Amino acid sequence: NKEFWFHEVTNKSVNDAIGAIDAIEDKKIKDFLRICLSEIIREVSYCVHNGFKLHKDKKKVNDELFFDKHELLKKITPIIQRNTRAIKELKNLDNGDFTPKVYFQDSRVKLESIKENSVDLILTSPPYGDSRTTVAYGQFSAFSSELLQLNSLYDKAIRRLDNDLLGGDTKDIEVEDFYDKSLTIRNIQELFLSRIALAEDKKEQKRTRDRLKDILSFYDDLDKCLQNGADYLKKDGFFVLVTASRIVHETKLHTDIIIAELGINHGLKLKNIYYRDIHNKRMPRKVSATNVVGETTATMTEESIIVLQKI
Ligand SMILES: C[S@@+](CC[C@H](N)C(=O)[O-])C[C@H]1O[C@@H](n2cnc3c(N)ncnc32)[C@H](O)[C@@H]1O
Numbered sequence: 097n098k099e100f101w102f103h104e105v106t107n108k109s110v111n112d113a114i115g116a117i118d119a120i121e122d123k124k125i126k127d128f129l130r131i132c133l134s135e136i137i138r139e140v141s142y143c144v145h146n147g148f149k150l151h152k153d154k155k156k157v158n159d160e161l162f163f164d165k166h167e168l169l170k171k172i173t174p175i176i177q178r179n180t181r182a183i184k185e186l187k188n189l190d191n192g193d194f195t196p197k198v199y200f201q202d203s204r205v206k207l208e209s210i211k212e213n214s215v216d217l218i219l220t221s222p223p224y225g226d227s228r229t230t231v232a233y234g235q236f237s238a239f240s241s242e243l244l245q246l247n248s249l250y251d252k253a254i255r256r257l258d259n260d261l262l263g264g265d266t267k268d269i270e271v272e273d274f275y276d277k278s279l280t281i282r283n284i285q286e287l288f289l290s291r292i293a294l295a296e297d298k299k300e301q302k303r304t305r306d307r308l309k310d311i312l313s314f315y316d317d318l319d320k321c322l323q324n325g326a327d328y329l330k331k332d333g334f335f336v337l338v339t340a341s342r343i344v345h346e347t348k349l350h351t352d353i354i355i356a357e358l359g360i361n362h363g364l365k366l367k368n369i370y371y372r373d374i375h376n377k378r379m380p381r382k383v384s385a386t387n388v389v390g391e392t393t394a395t396m397t398e399e400s401i402i403v404l405q406k407i
Contacts, residue, residue, distance in 0.1 A: 101141045101152075101239070103162035112165060113172075114243070128183075132175045134240035140171065141239060148236040202249050202260065206318040207329065214327040221338040221382070222321060224316045224351065226263030230342065234258035262321070263314025265308075275313065278357035280350055281315055284308075287347060307345055319353075319358050326362035327407060335364055335404040340374065352400035364404040373398050 098107050117129045126381030140163045145151040152336040199298035201207055224230050231377050241254040249260040256263050259340040274281040339351045356366040
């Protein structure tokens with residue numbers, strides 16, 4: 097679908113760039129340059145590049161925005177320079193004591209190669225909500241993933257990635273499932289159930305029921321990750337999560353409190369929650385959380401850093 101997303105001149109210069117990069121023998125340099133190209137790929141396309149989803153930018157299309165090879169080189173040069181500096185800085189920090197192992201893994205699934213009770217610290221930032229209504233990572237990285245020929249989870253097409261991320265697959269979750277696990281989720285459920293009962297018409301009822309399903313599916317997935325993480329941790333080990341609380345249907349979902357409550361069931365004790373303002377981050381401050389076209393709600397303005405300890 098390249099013709100749809102790129103001007104033909106850009107398409108040619110991107111293809112030429114890929115050809116030139118592929119001709120480089122050193123794999124590290126090749127990977128480095130591919131990543132640099134990936135960083136500008138949305139910007140040189142017709143897509144609205146400061147959002148997450150794949151929408152065509154009417155202005156870019158009307159202006160017939162294109163990048164010939166000189167323009168493309170101008171765009172990528174500062175990225176190459178910045179990334180070269182970053183790699184040098186990283187090399188200075190690396191004293192060779194640690195060799196990272198990288199796993200390509202769905203965190204909801206227990207990884208057998210990490211032993212139970214073997215990990216000192218988990219530092220992570222899970223998604224802040226389901227991909228469809230929060231941050232569509234799959235859509236956001238679709239061009240890059242295709243450019244870098246990356247695979248999705250479970251041998252699926254990379255464009256299906258969003259469905260395999262936390263909360264991506266909406267399941268029917270029994271309302272009672274969370275009753276004993278998190279008082280905050282229980283309150284959310286009860287609030288949504290009363291809204292469903294009071295809904296003016298079937299459409300409104302369905303909309304509210306679907307949103308409740310989305311919410312519960314997301315927390316159910318997150319709970320699986322907490323369970324796995326708790327199993328990997330050593331006693332007294334720390335589990336630190338960065339997240340934010342979304343507002344859905346005018347209801348604030350206190351994900352930090354929910355994590356603290358769910359954690360108790362997995363032997364994780366809350367040590368502290370720190371808050372920080374979200375500055376300058378590519379984040380949907382306003383999202384269509386209601387899934388109604390054109391209806392947006394202010395969503396996340398601060399992040400929480402939740403510190404749990406395995407007891
Ligand atoms: C808030 S972002 C954190 C990004 C990360 N801190 C970074 O700097 O790249 C959440 C990340 O969780 C990933 N994710 C979502 N569902 C996942 C799953 N089931 N297993 C593993 N990672 C997942 C998303 O793709 C996304 O990159």
